[in-house]
Amino acid sequence: xxxxxxxxxxxxxxxxxxxxxxxxxxxxxxxxxxxxxxxxxxxxxxxxxxxxxxxxxxxxxxxxxxxxxxxxxxxxxxxxxxxxxxxxxxxxxxxxxxxxxxxxxxxxxxxxxxxxxxxxxxxxxxxxxxxxxxxxxxxxxxxxxxxxxxxxxxxxxxxxxxxxxxxxxxxxxxxxxxxxxxxxxxxxxxxxxxxxxxxxxxxxxxxxxxxxxxxxxxxxxxxxxxxxxxxxxxxxxxxxxxxxxxxxxxxxxxxxxxxxxxxxxxxxxxxxxxxxxxxxxxxxxxxxxxxxxxxxxxxxxxxxxxxxxxxxxxxxxxxxxxxxxxxxxxxxxxxxxxxxxxxxxxxxxxxxxxxxxxxxxxxxxxxxxxxxxxxxxxxxxxxxxxxxxxxxxxxxxxxxxxxxxxxxxxxxxxxxxxxxxxxxxxxxxxxxxxxxxxxxx
Amino acid sequence: xxxxxxxxxxxxxxxxxxxxxxxxxxxxxxxxxxxxxxxxxxxxxxxxxxxxxxxxxxxxxxxxxxxxxxxxxxxxxxxxxxxxxxxxxxxxxxxxxxxxxxxxxxxxxxxxxxxxxxxxxxxxxxxxxxxxxxxxxxxxxxxxxxxxxxxxxxxxxxxxxxxxxxxxxxxxxxxxxxxxxxxxxxxxxxxxxxxxxxxxxxxxxxxxxxxxxxxxxxxxxxxxxxxxxxxxxxxxxxxxxxxxxxxxxxxxxxxxxxxxxxxxxxxxxxxxxxxxxxxxxxxxxxxxxxxxxxxxxxxxxxxxxxxxxxxxxxxxxxxxxx
Numbered sequence: 047x048x049x050x051x052x053x054x055x056x057x058x059x060x061x062x063x064x065x066x067x068x069x070x071x072x073x074x075x076x077x078x079x080x081x082x083x084x085x086x087x088x089x090x091x092x093x094x095x096x097x098x099x100x101x102x103x104x105x106x107x108x109x110x111x112x113x114x115x116x117x118x119x120x121x122x123x124x125x126x127x128x129x130x131x132x133x134x135x136x137x138x139x140x141x142x143x144x145x146x147x148x149x150x151x152x153x154x155x156x157x158x159x160x161x162x163x164x165x166x167x168x169x170x171x172x173x174x175x176x177x178x179x180x181x182x183x184x185x186x187x188x189x190x191x192x193x194x195x196x197x198x199x200x201x202x203x204x205x206x207x208x209x210x211x212x213x214x215x216x217x218x219x220x221x222x223x224x225x226x227x228x229x230x231x232x233x234x235x236x237x238x239x240x241x242x243x244x245x246x247x248x249x250x251x252x253x254x255x256x257x258x259x260x261x262x263x264x265x266x267x268x269x270x271x272x273x274x275x276x277x278x279x280x281x282x283x284x285x286x287x288x289x290x291x292x293x294x295x296x297x298x299x300x301x302x303x304x305x306x307x308x309x310x311x312x313x314x315x316x317x318x319x320x321x322x323x324x325x326x327x328x329x330x331x332x333x334x335x336x337x338x339x340x341x342x343x344x345x346x347x348x349x350x351x352x353x354x355x356x357x358x359x360x361x362x363x364x365x366x367x368x369x370x371x372x373x374x375x376x377x378x379x380x381x382x383x384x385x386x387x388x389x390x391x392x393x394x395x396x397x398x399x400x401x402x403x404x405x406x407x408x409x410x411x412x413x414x415x416x417x418x419x420x421x422x423x424x425x426x427x428x429x430x431x432x433x434x435x436x437x438x439x440x441x442x443x444x445x446x447x448x449x450x451x452x453x454x455x456x457x458x459x460x461x462x463x464x465x466x467x468x469x470x471x472x473x474x475x476x477x478x479x480x481x482x483x484x485x486x487x
Numbered sequence: 488x489x490x491x492x493x494x495x496x497x498x499x500x501x502x503x504x505x506x507x508x509x510x511x512x513x514x515x516x517x518x519x520x521x522x523x524x525x526x527x528x529x530x531x532x533x534x535x536x537x538x539x540x541x542x543x544x545x546x547x548x549x550x551x552x553x554x555x556x557x558x559x560x561x562x563x564x565x566x567x568x569x570x571x572x573x574x575x576x577x578x579x580x581x582x583x584x585x586x587x588x589x590x591x592x593x594x595x596x597x598x599x600x601x602x603x604x605x606x607x608x609x610x611x612x613x614x615x616x617x618x619x620x621x622x623x624x625x626x627x628x629x630x631x632x633x634x635x636x637x638x639x640x641x642x643x644x645x646x647x648x649x650x651x652x653x654x655x656x657x658x659x660x661x662x663x664x665x666x667x668x669x670x671x672x673x674x675x676x677x678x679x680x681x682x683x684x685x686x687x688x689x690x691x692x693x694x695x696x697x698x699x700x701x702x703x704x705x706x707x708x709x710x711x712x713x714x715x716x717x718x719x720x721x722x723x724x725x726x727x728x729x730x731x732x733x734x735x736x737x738x739x740x741x742x743x744x745x746x747x748x749x750x751x752x753x754x755x756x757x758x759x760x761x762x763x764x765x766x767x768x769x770x771x772x773x774x775x776x777x778x779x780x781x782x783x784x785x786x787x788x789x790x791x792x793x794x795x796x797x798x799x800x801x802x803x804x805x806x807x808x809x
Contacts, residue, residue: 116773123557123776145558254756309644312668312757445557446775453579453759461670461758 075103076383079118079129080370082108083316084340085189088404089133095399096390102383111316112256115445122147122375130378131387133188133370136172141442142373143176148184149374154385155183160392166190169408172437173371185371186388189336190408192357192431193265193366194424195228196323196341197221197330199353201240210234221355225269225298228330228358232306235329247306249322249331250299253315254456257448260438261366263299263455265332265357268364268436270295281481288470291361296466298360300459312460323347332357334368335431338424339404354424356431367435369406408432443484450476543789550782557776570783580784582759583767589674590681590749590763591742595735597682602689603731607723609690610697620694627687635751638680642666642752670760673753677761681748685741689734696730697723729807736799743792764788 078093080086086108093104107128109117115135121128122142134142142148155162162170162183169187171179201207202219211219211234222228232247239245251262264272271291276282286292308327311318316333323331324347333341342348357365372391374384390396394411401407401421406428412418419426439447451473458469481487518526550571553564574580609620626634641649642665650661666676700722708718746765749755755762755770768788772781 119557120773123559125559141557145560254758255750255754309662310665310668312665313754442558446777449770449774456756457758460668460756461760463670463758 074101074383075105076130076380076387077105077107077128078131078133078387079107079109079121080133081114082110083336085336085405088400091403092396092400092405095396096387099390100383100386102386112253115256119445125377127377127379129375130380130384131372132375133372134185135370136367137438137440137444137448139173139176139184139371139373140178140440140444143182143184144442146376149376149381151183151186151374151388152181154388158389158392160186160389164394164410166408166410166413166432168367168432168435169369172367172435172440173369176440178440185373186392187369187408188372188391188405189369190406190428190432191334191336191368191370192428192435193261193332193368194335194338194354194356194427194431195221195330195332195358196338196352196354196424198323198328198347198351200351201235201245201329202353204240207238207240221353222330222358223355224358225266225295225360229298229302229305232302232330236306241326243326245326246308246322246328247330248302249311249314249319249328250302250307251315251319251332252303252307252311252456252460253313253318254452254460255313256315257438257452258313258315259455259459260448260451261368262332263296263459264366264436264438266299266302266360267292267295268366269358269360269362270298271361274439281487283474283477287474287477288467292470293466295360296455296458296469300466303459335406335424335428336368339422342423352423354427356427356434363434365431365435367437369408441481441484441486443480446480447477450480546782546785549779550786552779554779554782555776556772556778566779570780571787573780574784574787579759580764580767583762583764586674586759586761587743587745587763587765590678590745590761591739593678594681594685594742595738597678598686598689598738599731599735601682602686602734603693603727605686605690606693606697609694623690624687626684629684631684631747632751634680634684635748638676639667639752642676644668667753668757670757673757673761677749677752680752681742681745684748685738689738692730692734692737693727696727699730700726725809729803732799732803732806736796736803739799740792740796744788 078089080089086106090104090106093106096102097104115138118129118132118134119138120126122132122145132148134148139148143150154160162174162181165174165187169190170183173187174183174185176182176184202221208219211217211231214234215230219231219234222231228248234247235245236247237244251258253259271289272295273286273289273292274283276284276286307314308322311322314322316337319328319331319333320337320341322328323341324344326347338354341352344352357363372388374381374388378384391400392409394409397407397409397412398415401412401418407413413429413432415421419429422428438444438451441447454469454473454476457463458466464472478487551565551567553566555561605623609616609623629637638649641647644650644662644665647661647666649666650664653659653664654661664672666672704722704726705718708722713721744765745763746769749761749763749766750769753761755766764784768781768784771777771784775781
C-alpha cells in the first residue's frame, strides 16, 4: 500500500514538474515574437550576431499575419510568458502601454545613451510613443513600413502599349502619381491581352477578417483628405471621417475594386495580391514595402520586369503606415537579456546590417547615408513614403475601432451595400459609440 | 470415497474463497465501497464542473458586467441588464440571427431530403451497396478545416472546378460569377458545402430507421394489397419519422453554432452577408473584446438553442409514443 502511495506521489510530482517546467525560461535564452513574413527571416539571420556576442540563444515565435493580433494579444491579455521581446503592430501600443504589457523604456534609453532623435521622427512617433507624440517610449523603432505599389515595368515599356495608352489618354504611360491616373491606368490595362494572357488592372487589399480592407482603402482615403479627427486628441470625427473628400476617396477605391481587380479577389490581403502579381495577372498591385526585397529578386517578375512607386497623391500626399517597434514584454523572466537585445539592436552598425539583410531600418545612420537611395530600387520611394505616413487609431480600443471600419468598408466596397457616404456616416456612429464606452467622449 | 469427495469440495471452497476478490475497501485502507465509488467519480465530476458548469456560471456572471478580457485590471462594474438590452436591440446581431436561421433552414431541408432519399435507395439491397454506402460516407469523415480549404479552391472563379462544371452545364463563362464573393451566391455556397459534407450523416441515421422497420409489417401490407406508395406513406415514413426527427435535431443544433466552415469559406463576407451568429459572437468576444456583452449574447444563444431543442425533444417523444 505504502509502495503504491509512494509511486502515485512520484508520478504526480513528475507530472506537476513537467507542466511547470516550460514556463521557466533559461536565463541565457530569449524568445522574440513577431509576424511570420519575409523580414522575420532576415531578423533570424541578424540575431545570430547577437548570439555570437552575448552567448544568449534566440528563439523565435512567428505567427502568420491573419492570426498575429489574435494570438499575441491573447498571450498578453492572459499574462503569458511566451515572449520576452515582441515586435508588435503599431496600433497595439496604446493598449499595451495602458495595460502594463510593455516596459516603459525611457530610463533604459537614458542610461544606455540610446537617443530617439537618431531615428526617423515619423517612425518614433508611430512605433514608440504613447500617448502619441509624447516623449514616453514603449518600443524601439524596429521595422519601418508603409503601403506602396509595384507594377510590371516590362509591360509599361512595350512600345505598342505605350502608343495605345497615349492615344487613349493623351499622356505618356508612366507610374501613376495621382489617384485619377491610377484609376485611368488600371482601367487601361484591365482585360487587355498581354503575352497571350488576359490581365487585370490592379490587385488591392479587400480582406475582411483582420485589417486588410482598412489598410487598402486608407491608401485612397488619406490622399483625398480623410482625417480621424478635426482637432487632434478631441475625437471630433464628424466632418473629418465623413468629409466630402473622404467620400470621394472611398468611391475611388470601390471604383478601382469594381473595374480592375482579378476575379475572386474579394477577400485578398498580402499573400493574394502577391500571388496575383507573381502569376502575371495584375499590371499593378499594392503591398507593404516589407515584401519589396523579395519581389525585386523574384525569378519571374523581378529584376527588370518590376518597378515601384509610392502611393499616388490626390489633394494631399499620404501613405498608410505599416511597421512595428520592438518592445520588452513586462512579464518576461529575462528582463536583462531582453534589454541587452534592445541595446544591441539600436546600434548603428546593426541597423545598417538589418537594412542589408532585408529589414527596414529607420535609424538616421541608414536613412541619411548618401548611398541609401540607390541601395535598392525602392529605397527612394521608402524615404518618400515614410515622410507622408498616416496611421490608424492607436487607442487602447483600436481593435474594436478597426473591426467597425472593416465591416463598414467591406459592406460598401465588396458587398455593394449603401453609398460611400452611408458607410462613413455609419463609421462615425460606430466610433462615437465605442469612444463613448471608453470614456473618451 | 465420500471422505475424498468432501476433501475435494473443501479444497475447492477454500480455493474459491481465496481467489474471490477481497472487498476493494479492505484493500484500500478501510474505505467503504461508497467512499471508493466517490473517489473514482470525483475527478470526472470535478472536470465536468471545471470545464462545463463553472464557465457557464462565470459567463452568466460576466454578462451583467462591463468586463473586458483585454483589460483584466480595469474596475469591474455591474451594468445590470444593459448588455442584454444592447444585444437584443443591435440590428447587426439580428441580421446575423437571420443569416443563421436561413443557413439552418436550408441545410436541414436539403440534408433531410437528400439524406432520406439516399438511405431509401441504399436500403434496397443491390450489388455493391456496401461499397457505395462507404463512398457516400467519405465527406463526413473529413475535417471541416480540410473541407473548407478544399472548397475554397473549387469555388475559385479562375481555376475552380465548380465554376468549370457550372460553365460546362450552363454555358456561362467560369470567371463571370464568384460563389464566395457574390452577395447573392455566398450563402448558397456554404449551404452546398455543408449539405455535401453532412448529408451522409443524415443518411446514416435514416438508414438505421429504415432497417428498424420489421419486414412482417410490409408483408402484412402486401397481403392487404397496399400499393408501394401507400406502404411508403403509411409504414415507412411514420416508422422512420423519429429517426428523421433525431437527425434534424442533431443537424439543427450543430448548424446553429456553425463556425469553422463559414470562417474558412467566407469569413462572414462579402461584407456581412454570411456572418452567422457564432462569427458575430467570436468577433464581439475576441476581436472587440467586449467580454460582458459577448457573454450576454452567448447566454441568449444558449437559452434559444436549449429552449428550441427542448420543445423539439417533446415533439419527438410524442411521435415515438404514437
